[in-house]
Amino acid sequence: MRARLEALGWDTDLVVEAGGAPPEPAGDEVVVEVEACGVCGRDCIDRAGRFGFVQVPVTPGHEAVGRVVAVGPEVTDWSVGQRVATMHRDGCGACEACLAGEASLCGSGAAVLGLLHDGGYANWLAAPQGCFYAVPEGLDPALAAVLNCTLGTAWRGLTRAGTRAGSRVLVTGSNGGVGLAAVSIARSLGATTLAVVRSTEHVDAVQRVGADEVLVDDGSEFHKRLPGGPVDVAIDCVGAPTLNAALRSLVVGGRLVAVGNITGERIQLNIGYVITFGLQIIGSSGATRADMAALLAHHAENPVDVPIHDRMPLAEADRAQRLVAAGGLEGRIVLIP
Ligand SMILES: [Zn+2]
Ligand SMILES: [Zn+2]
Incomplete structure (x- = not known):
């Protein structure tokens, strides 16, 4: 199952498509079985078309957590079975910013999840290896999903x-x-x-x-x-x-x-x-892998939390986005595939 943004704006609902086998990873792609994906205020900005470079149709969601089920032939960072979560996008891996570990300052990362690359409102997420950071076992899926953003x-x-x-x-x-x-x-x-x-x-x-x-x-x-x-x-x-x-x-x-x-x-x-x-x-935007490792180490000693307003089934993705767009929630909504 996956939810699709087929037309910008709020006049038409997100389309939920059933079924689908895990995709075959190509190149440096990683395929993740999604446990949960946050519904972010940015998803509503994406849907409204405020980022001019959005390409529809696209699967929304840049806040996914899950387990690696397949890796492409060029993947060096991850292996099957590891638990990972997404950052907003990948980095090129070769520029000065990327080599310094500051991939969120990379000028040429192309896989912007939910805008230029299919995101996490889905059972399966296939994305370049640079989109992910490591998540410890045992971390609540809802917290793990929204942790980065x-x-x-x-x-x-x-x-x-x-x-x-x-x-x-x-x-x-x-x-x-x-x-x-x-x-x-x-x-x-x-x-x-x-x-x-x-x-x-x-x-x-x-x-x-x-x-x-x-x-x-x-x-x-x-x-x-x-x-x-x-x-x-x-x-x-x-x-x-x-x-x-x-x-x-x-x-x-x-x-x-x-x-x-x-x-x-x-x-x-x-x-x-x-x-x-x-x-x-x-x-400042886009915490890097190093930021997330430091945050997770801090969290292990000094637990920090994000209030979760609701966990909703993926099939209700459209209703979830409309709730977030209406504002006033004191916590995050997380979709569960
Ligand atoms: Zn977000
Ligand atoms: Zn780069």
């Missing part, structure tokens, strides 16, 4: 900004998947966390993952009333509505990591403010 994104952002014990970390959009993960990981790294949410209904959720302070704000004023003063690191999961206030929340020399762009709007930036206060603005 939520906790991995948060981990990479926090570590690239140098978060350590004693850091003060602000997270905007902290009730979303990456936001909850960022609060949870920052706390487990020994940081003090200030969580910004748009509405009081989200306060409980961010307190449950350990936020030290919660600010309810429309995104424009929170920097004027930060408990304990400015922060070392801001993780901005929202974008235009919050980025300027997040910048103004930083200490001199502070780091802002942009990981979310929910509205897609352009913003005005006071460059003089950035220069004068020596601020760094870091864009």
